[in-house]
Amino acid sequence: MTAPRVLLTGAAGYIGSHTWLALLEAGFRVIGLDDFSNSSPEVLNRLQTLSGTAPEFVRADVRDAMALNAVFSAEPIDAVVHFAAFKAVGESTAKPLAYYANNIGGLLALTEAMQRHACKTLVFSSSATVYGNPEQLPIREDAPLSATNPYGSTKLMGEDILRDLQRADPQWAMALLRYFNPVGAHQSGLIGEDPRGIPNNLLPFVTQVAVGRRPHLQVFGNDYNTPDGTGVRDYIHVLDLAAGHAAALYYLLDQRRPITANLGTGSGHSVLEVVRAFELASGRPVPVQFAPRRPGDIAASYADATLAHQLLGWRTTHDLAAMCADSWRWQRQNPNGLAG
Numbered sequence: 001m002t003a004p005r006v007l008l009t010g011a012a013g014y015i016g017s018h019t020w021l022a023l024l025e026a027g028f029r030v031i032g033l034d035d036f037s038n039s040s041p042e043v044l045n046r047l048q049t050l051s052g053t054a055p056e057f058v059r060a061d062v063r064d065a066m067a068l069n070a071v072f073s074a075e076p077i078d079a080v081v082h083f084a085a086f087k088a089v090g091e092s093t094a095k096p097l098a099y100y101a102n103n104i105g106g107l108l109a110l111t112e113a114m115q116r117h118a119c120k121t122l123v124f125s126s127s128a129t130v131y132g133n134p135e136q137l138p139i140r141e142d143a144p145l146s147a148t149n150p151y152g153s154t155k156l157m158g159e160d161i162l163r164d165l166q167r168a169d170p171q172w173a174m175a176l177l178r179y180f181n182p183v184g185a186h187q188s189g190l191i192g193e194d195p196r197g198i199p200n201n202l203l204p205f206v207t208q209v210a211v212g213r214r215p216h217l218q219v220f221g222n223d224y225n226t227p228d229g230t231g232v233r234d235y236i237h238v239l240d241l242a243a244g245h246a247a248a249l250y251y252l253l254d255q256r257r258p259i260t261a262n263l264g265t266g267s268g269h270s271v272l273e274v275v276r277a278f279e280l281a282s283g284r285p286v287p288v289q290f291a292p293r294r295p296g297d298i299a300a301s302y303a304d305a306t307l308a309h310q311l312l313g314w315r316t317t318h319d320l321a322a323m324c325a326d327s328w329r330w331q332r333q334n335p336n337g338l339a340g
Contacts, residue, residue, distance in 0.1 A: 003029040004253060005075060007119075009062045009110065010083030011055075012039035014193045015125070015182055015238060017047060019081060022242035024051050028249065031056040033071065034084065038196065040338040046190040062106040068113035079121035079253065081245055082110060085154070088200040089129070089296070092151035103154035107161060120172045123248050124162055127155045128180045128234070128264070128301060137268075138304035141178070141260050148296045159260075166258050173256045175248035180234035180264035180303050182241050184323040185330035192330030193238075194337035202274060203235075203323070207331035210284040217286055219271050221293035226300055230271035234264040234302035237318035237326070247312040264303025265316045274320070281324035282332075 006023055010016040011032025016039075023030050032044075032055055047055050060067035062084040071077070085103040086092065092099040107124075114120065131139050132146030147153040159176050166172045183203040185192030199205045208214045222229040244263045251259060269277075275286050309315045318326075 003027055004078040004249075005029045005031065006249065007031055007033060007071060007077045007080045008083070009033045009080065009106075010039075010085065010125075011057070012036060012041070012043040013083055015179075015241060016083040017043050017191045018186060018238045019083070019242040019245045020047060020055070021050055021186070022239070022246045023081070023249070024053075026246040026250070028246070029056075031058065031071065031077075033058045033060055033062065035059060035061045037061075038086070040194065042338040043191060050186070050188060050190055063102070063109045065109055065113065068109060069116070072113055072117035072119065077117065077119045079123070079249055080110065080114060080119065081123040081125075081249070082107065083125045085125065087151060089149050089151050090200060092154070093149050096150040099150045099154050103151075104157055104161075107158050111162070111165060120169070121174075121249075121252050122162070122172070123175045123177060123245055123252070124158065126159055126176045126178045127152065128178050128262070128303065130156045130159065130178060131301070133298045134301055137300060138266060138302050139262065140304045141262060141307055172258070173252040174258045175252055176258075176260040177244060177248060178260070178262050179241060180236050180262070180301070182238045183235045184237040184239065184318065184326045186239065187326055187329070189329040189333040192327065192334065194334070202233075202271060203278070203327050206275060206278050206286055207327050209286050210278065210282045210328065211331050211335050213335070215287065216289050217275065218289050218291050220291050220297060222290045223293070224299040226270055228270050228272045231297060232268035232270045232300035232302065234266070234268050235274065235320065235323060236264050236316060237323050240316040240318055244308060244312065244314050247308075247314040251312050259311055261308040261312065262303040262305050263308060264305050266303055266305045268300055268302035269320055274324070277320045278324040278328065281321060282328040
């Protein structure tokens, strides 16, 4: 049987690159698409080293209808995994038009191209931000939805667009995967999270402090109603997250039914817990300075991941110690990221 051919958008990014490997290992044939607006071409060399094969790749903006048509016309595409989007909460507040143009514009261009070429299987990269400030923990998929920033709004709007499309045409098989907090790196240390400028997420900031690129970690808020006063989040290893996408693709191609599922561990860790775990993994101190809470931040958020286990047969296998060890290996081997 011919391997299903999967188009992976945002393929050179942090989650995209790890998912590329997971899909190859699961027996899919992958063609990557990225414009390198938030990633590096060096990722392709690392993927070739890790997979042993030259990546099939197209450099293009996911909003480029002509480029998408060329990809879909070259060979039939069986399914799409859609990552390509801007993802920084703070930046989205400062640049809302850029976020709506890229995240919603990209989704519309992609689904229109898929519809033209009768490709109706899609895994969509959503986010736990669609739950806003959760009323109950752990968070189930049927919890109320809301958004507290433009980035979250683009994910919620993207889900709405896809639900409307599936209702209009039930032939569409879609997985809306709501990620919690991806961390970690490939165990080889060859690929990992390589933020440009000041990191937007906790662990890259912690690793940069440990490696000496930054003097201290700024922790926003130590007066939350949590065990140590710092925010609690559900951190999921990027390898577990990548495996979730392969499981979702298998499900869609086999069952042809839509699914909305959380991808998380089902438990939370505070900022200070993560710092302590990273100090143990790295043997390096991570100095902390406390700062006032940021607007829109919430005290705690962690997933109920039961549905993904029941329907996809998926569950996480990496604990916080592994997340920190793999992040440290990546940072130590790549002190300046993919630039050197």
